[in-house]
Amino acid sequence: MKKLMTMARQFRDDDNGAAMVEYSILVGIIAAAAILAVLAIGAWVTGRFTGLCTNLNAGPGTCDAAAGTGS
Known part of the structure; x- marks a missing residue:
C-alpha cells in the first residue's frame, strides 16, 4: 500500500506532461x-507584381500577369 501511495x-x-x-x-x-x-508577404508581392504589370500595360511595354511574361 505504501508503494502505491x-x-x-x-x-x-x-x-513533465504539463510542460510538454x-x-x-x-x-x-x-x-x-x-x-x-x-x-501576407505572398499577397504583398503578388500585389506589387500586379501593379507593375498594370503600369507596363499602360506604358510602352506589355505584360501578361497570368503567364508571368512581359516586355
Whole structure:
C-alpha cells in the first residue's frame, strides 16, 4: 500500500506532461504566425507584381500577369 501511495504522489507531482502541453501550444502558435507571415508577404508581392504589370500595360511595354511574361 505504501508503494502505491508513493507512486500516486510521484504521478501527482510530475510536471513533465504539463510542460510538454505548454511547449506544444507554443510551437503551434509560432507555426501559425509563420504561416500567416508567409501568406501576407505572398499577397504583398503578388500585389506589387500586379501593379507593375498594370503600369507596363499602360506604358510602352506589355505584360501578361497570368503567364508571368512581359516586355
